[in-house]
Amino acid sequence: MSNRPMRAALAGALALALTLAGCGDGDDTAGAAGGSGVTGTVTVLAAASLTESFIQIGKDFEAAHPGTTVVFNFGGSSALATQINQGAPADVFASAAPRNMATVTEAGNADGEPSTFVRNQLVIAVARDNPKGITNLADLTRPGTKVALCAEQVPCGAAARTALDAAAVKLTPVTLEQDVKGALAKVRLGEVDAALVYRTDAKAAAGDVTGVEFPESARAINDYPIVLLKGAPNRVGGQAFVGYVRSEAGRAVLTEAGFQAS
Incomplete structure (x- = not known):
């Protein structure tokens, strides 16, 4: 009989530990269903010429990562680069030319090195x-x-x-x-x-x-570089999106649209 209070205390402690384990950071918890740890809103600034392809890739990405929402801002690459350097919050930048990407990297607003994912003519x-x-x-x-x-x-x-x-x-x-x-x-x-x-x-x-x-x-073939942005509000989601664009599934969408492989 004397062990019952101890057993009850241990059971309570175990229950509390399990509860706390399920209350980790939002990315891990919400992404558990997809096993990816990716969740939340991913904000992507992309060249206007990527509109149709990226909208499809965004839908595919959301399906692959339940709990995510991809929000796009399409426009001229030069204008988007200016927005980023002026502090516009975003996770990913995809430019239609290296020159405009360089505007962002030289200002110290890229997280890592940009990579070319397609070309266009x-x-x-x-x-x-x-x-x-x-x-x-x-x-x-x-x-x-x-x-x-x-x-x-x-x-x-x-x-x-x-x-x-x-x-x-x-x-x-x-x-x-x-x-x-x-x-x-x-x-x-x-x-x-x-x-x-x-x-x-x-x-x-x-x-x-x-x-x-x-x-x-x-x-006059243009290389299209993509990069995760420094200070990305959803860094994990941004990294995952960049990876998806460069994946076989992402490349298939881009090739179907008429882009050339990098």
């Missing part, structure tokens, strides 16, 4: 039936032809300038857009006859536009 986007018969960059200089380009500080704009220089073509665009989606929208709305956009963007809009390949685009 330009095409000439025209209306689906190509009413002006555009087949090369020189055709863009025909009188009355309206062309949209990205601004040169944006990766698609810098690539366009490289390609135009390689072809020795000089043209004056009617508009300079702050990201590739803006340039593509001008074609889709019929406001311009053509725009230089990424192959992936033309493919995503295949119902409305046709992507015309041109040889000089091989001189």
Whole structure:
């Protein structure tokens, strides 16, 4: 009989220990169901040209890690880099060019070294039936032809300038857009006859536009780097997302969208 109080005390202590063990940090507890330790909101700043692919990857990532939510902010890589350096809270940055990534790393806002995960190439986007018969960059200089380009500080704009220089073509665009989606929208709305956009963007809009390949685009292929950000609010989630993008599953989505393997 004298051992009963001791047994009761030990049982109580064990129950308390088990309860406390289940109250660890949110990442470990909420991620236990998926066995990954990943949970919570993962905030990703990504180049506009990654929109369709990353939205799909985000859904797949959430399915692979129950308890996670991926929130995206898509835009021009230069603008996103500026936001990061001004203190915008985010976990991951995926840029459409190393130059814009360097803006972030040189400011000390990257956690580790960026890695290239895909490459992309330009095409000439025209209306689906190509009413002006555009087949090369020189055709863009025909009188009355309206062309949209990205601004040169944006990766698609810098690539366009490289390609135009390689072809020795000089043209004056009617508009300079702050990201590739803006340039593509001008074609889709019929406001311009053509725009230089990424192959992936033309493919995503295949119902409305046709992507015309041109040889000089091989001189302006963009590498896409990705990195975990310093001070990431969800560092574990950010690391997992970067890993997923670079995984076989992530690469399959990107390849299907028309990106080139790195």
